[in-house]
Amino acid sequence: MDFQPDAGLDVFRAEVRAFVRENLPADLAGKPVGSVRSMRADLVRWQKILNAKGWAAPYWANQDGGTGWSVLQRLIFDEECVAAGTPTQDGFAHKLLGPVLNAFASDEQKAAHIPHILNGDRLWCQGFSEPGSGSDLASLRTRAERDGDFYVVNGQKIWTSYAHESDWIFLLVRTDAEVKKQAGISFLLVDMKTPGITVRPIRSIDDCHHLNETFFDNVRVPVANRVGSEGDGWTITKFLLNNEHASAAELPLLRRYLIQLRKLATAQRAGREPLIARPEFALRLARLEAEVTAVAMMVKRVAALEQDHSAEAHALGSILKVRGTELQQRISEFMVEALGDHGAVAYPEPHDTCDGDALPFQDVGRGIANEMFFRRASTIYGGTSEVQRGIIAKMLFQL
Known part of the structure; x- marks a missing residue:
């Protein structure tokens, strides 16, 4: 380009x-x-x-x-x-569900949901992963049985980020157990206030609450809330997961990390000088900044390929996913290291208030340790690095 x-x-x-x-x-x-x-x-x-x-x-x-x-x-x-x-x-609504609604939803469904998404009146979560059905999404077991104008949904989803704060969930369910597993899946939109839905918190390794288990016990969902035809769920899901390859590296997140790291290095002192003045620290920071710049250049390349509808965008998007998530882990680890002895402090998560005396580096250090722990999972969610490398190998062989 x-x-x-x-x-x-x-x-x-x-x-x-x-x-x-x-x-x-x-x-x-x-x-x-x-x-x-x-x-x-x-x-x-x-x-x-x-x-x-x-x-x-x-x-x-x-x-x-x-x-x-x-x-x-x-x-x-x-x-x-x-x-x-x-x-x-709300990335779930704008980057995942929104393109699906625009491409597959009926006019009635668009009228019911799009205005609320645009104005921020309706937040969404994603109901895909299940216990035992992570990378093998097609093996999901949450079932939806037809009962007149409703589906009766029973099953469990896991890792449903922000389900406790969301108004609706877009949900994959099995509507036909007799056909090939990919062919028996449908895509439903479900109001989280529907009777029979239970959300239980999962406090993850970062000691924050953003993940949940979500249970469906005889939840009645109108058939009118199904996007596409019955059995179209797998096709819709592939569209959703393949959309916006250029965003796979989470470049804005990497840049936010670098901004936070520079603030921390200016506030933290090594002896009488700020940490940023230490040559060994400055060198490591410069190398990370160079790597983020390289990712940014590749993001632009993938963006150009997407606009040309090139098949290469898919393989390069997987490369960005691997490189971007590895950088997330390395930079977040470096931020904790930059905190020195204060890196062992249990800083409150970003959404919590801090009672009592202020903690050291509370303004710039807040949430750093939590973020480092959370990013242990970044090479797993959204398609593990092993899966991404398989995609890369397969796509490059075909190209």
């Missing part, structure tokens, strides 16, 4: 930067972000500001109610939001 500067993109970046500077409330700027998304109140407030501007859906086409931005424009938007410290959007 052409890496020469684009004056049009420079103008666009200036527009985004000016909007964020003028419209981001001061009390939201730079607030800690949870492992996946911001606190609900912050997320919703920022989403309504974006919606009023017409920027509610940066990743969607114009005809779907989105901005119609190119992939490179979306990357710029993400970069400027990270640099300004804005709250996140």
Whole structure:
């Protein structure tokens, strides 16, 4: 691709930067972000500001109610939001479910859900993984049996991030156990207030609550809430998982880490000088920054391939997933190391309040240890590194 500067993109970046500077409330700027998304109140407030501007859906086409931005424009938007410290959007709704609704949902389903997503009135979680059905998603056992105009759903999902804060869940269920396992899956939209749904917290290794077990006990879901035809769930899921390969590296997260690491290195002292002045530290930081820059260049390449609908984007997206998640782990480990002895302190998670006396480096160190622990799973969720390497090998062989 052409890496020469684009004056049009420079103008666009200036527009985004000016909007964020003028419209981001001061009390939201730079607030800690949870492992996946911001606190609900912050997320919703920022989403309504974006919606009023017409920027509610940066990743969607114009005809779907989105901005119609190119992939490179979306990357710029993400970069400027990270640099300004804005709250996140609901990634489950905007990057996963939204494209599915736009491509497969009926007009009635779009009218029922899209406006609420755009205005931040309805938050979503994802019901895919089950105990014993992680990487082998097609082996899921949660079943949905037809009863007139309803499905009766029974089963269990696990690792349902933010199910305790979500209004709805998009859910994979088995509607036919007699056919090939991939062919018997359907895609449902379920109101989390429906009787029979139980959400139990999972406190993960980072000692935070963002994961859950979700149980379905004779939950009655209208057939009208099924997206696509019965048995289309696998096709829809492949579309969902293949969408936006350029986002696989989580580049905004890596850049947020580097910003946080530089703040920490300025605040932390090694003897009489700030940590950033130590040559060995500065060298390691520079190497990490170079690696993130290399990932950013590859993200732009994948974005260009996506716009050309090239098959190479899929394999390179898997490469980005592997490289990006490995970098997440290494940088988060380095941040804990930079805290020195204070790295052993049990800092509160970003969404908790801190009672009593202030902890050392509370402003810049808050959530670092939690984040490092959480990122142990980043090479597992969304497709393990082993699975990604298999995809890479298969795709490159075909190319």
